[in-house]
Amino acid sequence: MADRNLNLDLNxxxxxxxxxxxxxxGRRDITSEVLHLPLRRIKGEIIAxxxxxxxxxxxxxxxxxxxxxxxxxxxxSLEDGKLFKKGESILIVEADTLTIxxxxxxxxxFLSHLSGIATLTKKYVDxxxxxxxxIADTRKTLPNLRILEKxxxxxxxxxxxxxxxxxxxxxxxxxxxxxxGVREALRRVRRENFPFQKxxxxxxxxxxxxxxxxxxxxxxxxxxxxIREIEEAVKKIREEKRxxxxxxxxxxxxxxxxxxxxxxxxxxxxxxxxxxxxxxxMGLELIK
Numbered sequence: 372m373a374d375r376n377l378n379l380d381l382n383x384x385x386x387x388x389x390x391x392x393x394x395x396x397g398r399r400d401i402t403s404e405v406l407h408l409p410l411r412r413i414k415g416e417i418i419a420x421x422x423x424x425x426x427x428x429x430x431x432x433x434x435x436x437x438x439x440x441x442x443x444x445x446x447x448s449l450e451d452g453k454l455f456k457k458g459e460s461i462l463i464v465e466a467d468t469l470t471i472x473x474x475x476x477x478x479x480x481f482l483s484h485l486s487g488i489a490t491l492t493k494k495y496v497d498x499x500x501x502x503x504x505x506i507a508d509t510r511k512t513l514p515n516l517r518i519l520e521k522x523x524x525x526x527x528x529x530x531x532x533x534x535x536x537x538x539x540x541x542x543x544x545x546x547x548x549x550x551x552g553v554r555e556a557l558r559r560v561r562r563e564n565f566p567f568q569k570x571x572x573x574x575x576x577x578x579x580x581x582x583x584x585x586x587x588x589x590x591x592x593x594x595x596x597x598i599r600e601i602e603e604a605v606k607k608i609r610e611e612k613r614x615x616x617x618x619x620x621x622x623x624x625x626x627x628x629x630x631x632x633x634x635x636x637x638x639x640x641x642x643x644x645x646x647x648x649x650x651x652x653m654g655l656e657l658i659k
Contacts, residue, residue: 377451379522381433387515388434391477400473408468413657414446415471417461417482420652424493425453426526427485430519431462434478439470451526452489461653475655483650485523491648492527495628495641502632504639507532509620511642520645532640540565542572544594553579557586571618580604584611593636595621601634609635 417431428451435443446463449455461482464471495506506529512520521531533539542556550556553572560570571590572583577600583591584607593604601619608615618638619631631639 377522377526379429379518381429383518384430385433385437387519388430388437388477388481390515391480392434392437392474395477396473400469403469403472408472410467410469412442412465413468413471414463414465415475415655416463416658417479417653417655419455419457419459419461420654422454422456423486423490423651424527425449425455425461425482425486426451426489426523427482427519428462430485431478431482432464434481435464435466435470435474438474439466442466443470463658471655471657479653479655480650481519483653484648485519485526486653487648487650488520488523488645489527490651492524492529492644494625495623495639495644496528498625498628499632499639502629502635504632504636505530506628506644507618507638507640508644509640509642510535511646513645524644527644529644530638540568540570541592542570544573544575547573547579553582554586557583557588561587569616571616573620574604576600577603577607580607584608584615588615590616590618592618592620592640594619598630598634601631601636605635 428448432445444465446465447460448462455461492506499506508521508524508529509532517534521534524531533541540560542560547553547556550559553574557570557572569589571592572588573592573594574580574583575594575596580591591608593601596604605617608617616638617636618640619636620640623631623639623641628639
């Protein structure tokens with residue numbers, strides 16, 4: 372698991388923004404051209420239309436800067452991680468007419484989407500925090516947006532699980548089926564000897580929990596198990612090897628996260644942080 376930090380490498384993000392602008396603009400902005408809009412400097416204000424937590428403000432700014440790098444100014448902006456209310460000003464951008472009109476939709480798409488992820492993550496984090504459980508994301512992200520979506524999870528107070536398949540050893544259900552069982556899967560991993568990698572395995576019942584303990588798993592993921600079985604699994608693991616990290620995954624809705632955290636688990640991984648978070652409603656209005 373990565374430590375929470377709000378670092379975002381814009382060098383990795385800029386190609387994503389460039390592709391988004393190209394996708395949105397096509398060959399040119401026909402409407403602005405046929406209207407013969409005056410090329411003068413104007414100001415646009417991004418305003419929140421619902422409350423939430425901000426994420427992606429630098430991505431939003433970079434969108435406008437890529438369209439007019441020498442002439443864009445920002446007179447005001449909130450910072451990522453700040454809570455905002457409905458009607459609150461998020462960002463004031465000053466640029467020429469075409470820059471604001473061309474960048475508006477892409478900038479808002481990034482900002483709304485990432486803020487939605489951060490806002491949902493914060494709700495989970497606030498519910499789990501009193502019980503010492505961390506909220507983690509998964510690899511259930513939109514293609515090519517993983518770096519941004521996982522950043523938004525960190526902004527919301529969550530932690531990142533694996534970014535990619537080479538980030539750690541996680542033996543999942545299909546691996547187990549192919550290998551012929553939990554014991555055999557763990558035996559094969561141990562045979563390869565990865566001394567600096569924690570070995571995590573996904574289990575779905577108490578019998579597999581016992582096999583995972585005996586096989587030397589350092590992280591055990593309890594997948595789609597009912598609360599009663601999670602409680603029994605935690606008790607069994609803690610009695611035998613307290614140093615094993617216990618993770619829970621599988622359809623963790625907001626109304627279930629407290630009950631899971633109360634079981635004494637270390638990590639709750641939630642795919643819906645990224646695949647089901649609703650974008651927050653924001654709009655850009657011109658300032659006269």
